[in-house]
Amino acid sequence: MIATKLMIPGPVELDDEVLLAMARPVMGHRTPEFEEVLEECWRLLGMVYRTKNEVAIITGSGTAAMEAAVASVVEPGTRVLSIGGGKFGERLGEIARCFGAEVSRLEVEWGGTFSAEEVDEALSESGAEVVTLTHNETSTGVVHDAGEVGRLAREHGALFIADAITSVGGDVVETDAWGIDLCITGSQKCLAAPPGLGFVAVSERAWERMQEVRNRHAFYLDLLRYRKALRKRTTPFTPSVSLIYGLHAALKRIERETLEARIRRHRALAEATRRAAEAMNLELLPEREHASNTVTAIRIPEGLSDADVRGRLKEEYGILVAGGQEKLKGRIFRIGHMGEVRAGELLSLLACLEQVLRCSGHGVKPGAGTEAAREVLEAELGESLRACGGG
Ligand SMILES: Cc1ncc(COP(=O)(O)O)c(C=O)c1O
Structure with a gap:
């Protein structure tokens, strides 16, 4: 695909x-x-x-x-x-x-x-x-x-x-x-x-x-x-x-949108991504307190390869996420949640990510990632996730 x-x-x-x-x-x-x-x-x-x-x-x-x-x-x-x-x-x-x-x-x-x-x-x-x-x-x-x-x-x-x-x-x-x-x-x-x-x-x-x-x-x-x-x-x-x-x-x-609301949206998306990663038993590359609010770098879990994560997301779901560069090549993948990305798009990606992880043999409780992300998004951006920045 x-x-x-x-x-x-x-x-x-x-x-x-x-x-x-x-x-x-x-x-x-x-x-x-x-x-x-x-x-x-x-x-x-x-x-x-x-x-x-x-x-x-x-x-x-x-x-x-x-x-x-x-x-x-x-x-x-x-x-x-x-x-x-x-x-x-x-x-x-x-x-x-x-x-x-x-x-x-x-x-x-x-x-x-x-x-x-x-x-x-x-x-x-x-x-x-x-x-x-x-x-x-x-x-x-x-x-x-x-x-x-x-x-x-x-x-x-x-x-x-x-x-x-x-x-x-x-x-x-x-x-x-x-x-x-x-x-x-x-x-x-x-x-x-x-x-x-x-x-x-x-x-x-x-x-x-x-x-x-x-x-x-x-x-x-x-x-x-x-x-x-x-x-x-x-x-x-x-x-x-x-x-x-x-x-x-x-x-x-x-x-x-206003710059303030846009920054709030980026920060909510980033926090939702970090929480989802943790709920899916994934490890962030940076320490939480200096993790970026526009891109999240996640370690590829032990026993899995770049092809198991990024390859499958692309082939099976048509979603492109970034790989590691130079010394981090094959060791991390990076999710961009910048620009016009909305809550719904992030939730879809996380659902697909969870599925490729499960199919590749990484232990994840079904729905754990999306539920963790949804909680953050709802708390930060309101009940209607459409309110995540508007259109
Ligand atoms: C932080 C940072 N600096 C510089 C660049 C290089 O920008 P460009 O590829 O537009 O030349 C990038 C591109 O990803 C970047 O993320």
Whole structure:
């Protein structure tokens, strides 16, 4: 069977409103009509980012936005502290190295997190001018304390780059209050917009630093070009007009749902998933207190393989969940409950998961997972599970 239901941590399924918006005729990108759409996107991005900072819209996936953020403030010899702990956190350090930075690593166990003391010490030892962190580490299902890193970065006079690609629009991200100088996100995750757009919210401090960088090695991804265009209320290069229509429709949906209700829905879905996993005798990869609210990483039980879980979900029920990456390949599976996912969809997935586990020989009491999840969803979102975010 071809998987038709996406329950992966992006790209996520798009609402018809978003799909239809992308079918509109393409318009000139330097016209007042298009500039009106862009203006609305910037206003709504400020709302989801919780920022007054300007937001650069980049045509490219999330990694393009990561590269733009790093390349714009780093030059050969810049001291960067890269906080690791998963595939994406490590990627920021790799990008910095590509641009000649002297990168120190704060190694974090995959599935674990760090303490404030460790960050403080690493910042002192490295004398870092820039610190990088992936807020919600999608590869391990861990949400890190970005607020604490932001506070410590300020204390040490370092610029803070945060990859919030799988948290903006789905969990609490306080770009301004946490002091994130370059806050990165992507379109195809919690925003539930089409894949292909990346965003960076840039603080005044970061703009200032960019002007001091002498050895500039980026062109398309040099954020100073975006700043110049932003001040003329446009984009530096031809934007992907159709994707921006889709983004606009997706952001309007968030505004209607309200960011607060959307975060509440994501948190309820995450808690329901964790409770269901426990009720099905499954083990979460991270400790509960720093488990992500947008993606849940679960260990594949002893004696079962990736094919027994993910393979069967796809073949027998047409549902796609994500596998482990790199060192976690074949050891975990990851359920994405971000974007437009509703209570009913999560309950269906959990019922199918329970069935494939039972058929593969894992001991589960029938109905245990869905019942545990239903209890959470009902308590958090009200008696009618349709109230889970509305339509
Ligand atoms: C936390 C995080 N950072 C970065 C990326 C890379 O984004 P993209 O694949 O859009 O380039 C992803 C993608 O899954 C991600 O989850």
